[in-house]
Amino acid sequence: xxxxxxxxxxxxxGRMPETALILGSGLGGLVDEIEDAIRIPYAEIDGFxxxxxxxxxxxxxxxxxxxxxVAMLAGRAxxxxxxxxxxxxxxxxxxxxxxxxxLLLTNAAGSLDPEMGPGSxxxxxxxxxxxxxxxLFGEPTDRRFVGLTEAxxxxxxxxxxxxxxxxxxxxxxxxxxxxxxxSFETPAEIRMARIMGANAVGMSTVxxxxxxxxxxxxxxxxxxxxxxxxxxxxxELSHEETKDMAPLGGxxxxxxxxxxxxxxxx
Ligand code: HPA
Numbered sequence: 188x189x190x191x192x193x194x195x196x197x198x199x200x201g202r203m204p205e206t207a208l209i210l211g212s213g214l215g216g217l218v219d220e221i222e223d224a225i226r227i228p229y230a231e232i233d234g235f236x237x238x239x240x241x242x243x244x245x246x247x248x249x250x251x252x253x254x255x256x257v258a259m260l261a262g263r264a265x266x267x268x269x270x271x272x273x274x275x276x277x278x279x280x281x282x283x284x285x286x287x288x289x290l291l292l293t294n295a296a297g298s299l300d301p302e303m304g305p306g307s308x309x310x311x312x313x314x315x316x317x318x319x320x321x322x323l324f325g326e327p328t329d330r331r332f333v334g335l336t337e338a339x340x341x342x343x344x345x346x347x348x349x350x351x352x353x354x355x356x357x358x359x360x361x362x363x364x365x366x367x368x369x370s371f372e373t374p375a376e377i378r379m380a381r382i383m384g385a386n387a388v389g390m391s392t393v394x395x396x397x398x399x400x401x402x403x404x405x406x407x408x409x410x411x412x413x414x415x416x417x418x419x420x421x422x423e424l425s426h427e428e429t430k431d432m433a434p435l436g437g438x439x440x441x442x443x444x445x446x447x448x449x450x451x452x453x
Pocket of ligand 1: 207295297313356371372388389390413414415416417424429
C-alpha cells in the first residue's frame with residue numbers, strides 16, 4: 188500500500204466512497220453540504236497537488252452527500268501551473284487505491300456559442316486535446332495506449348441528463364477543447380476551435396480524464412460557462428470575471444449533482 192492510500196485509509200475512519208468529484212470554480216461550496224465530513228488538507232497526503240491558483244483551495248472532503256458516500260476534491264493542479272500534465276496522477280491513483288470507481292469532474296469554461304452564455308452548464312460529450320501534451324508521456328507500459336472512444340461514460344451522461352430534466356435545469360452538451368493556458372485564447376484560436384468542432388474551451392479536466400481512463404475509472408464531466416470566449420463580446424477576458432461568474436452556473440450544476448447522487452446511476 189503506498190503512503191497516500193495508507194494515509195487515506197487511516198483518516199477516513201471506515202468511510203468507503205466509490206465516487207470522487209473534482210470541484211472546479213464555482214462549486215467549492217459543495218463541500219459544505221457533506222454530512223459527517225472528514226476534511227484532509229492536500230498537504231497531509233503524499234503526492235496530492237500543492238495548488239496555488241486563487242479561488243482553488245486544496246482539501247479532500249469525504250462524507251455523505253445526498254445520501255451517498257463521496258470524496259470531493261476542492262482544488263486541482265492545472266497544467267499551466269508547472270507544465271506537468273500528470274500532476275494529478277498521484278492523487279487519482281490514491282483515489283483508485285481506496286476503491287473509487289467513478290470520477291465526476293467540473294470546470295469553468297468559455298463558451299463558443301452565444302446561446303450558451305455565462306451561467307450555462309454543459310455536459311461534456313467528448314473532448315479535443317489541443318495542448319500538445321498528455322499526462323501519459325513517459326508511462327513505460329503498453330497501458331499508455333488508452334482508448335478514448337467512450338471516455339465520457341454513456342450511462343453516467345444519461346443519468347446526468349435525467350437529473351437535469353428532473354430538476355428543470357437546462358443542460359447543454361458539447362465538446363470541450365483543452366488549451367494549455369494560462370493566457371486566454373486569441374479570437375483567431377476561438378474561430379479555429381469552432382471550425383474544429385468545439386463548443387467550449389478551458390484549461391483543465393482533459394488530463395484528469397485521460398488519467399482516470401488509464402486507471403479504469405468511469406468518467407463524466409460538466410463545464411460551468413463563465414464567459415463567452417475571446418473575441419465574442421468585444422471586451423477582454425479576465426480571471427476575475429471567470430471567478431465572479433462561476434457561482435451562477437455552479438448553483439445550477441450543484442442542483443443536478445445533488446439529484447444525480449439521490450437517484451444514483453447504473
Ligand atoms: N478560456 C479558457 N479557459 C477558461 C475560459 C476561457 O474563455 N473561461 C473559463 N476558463
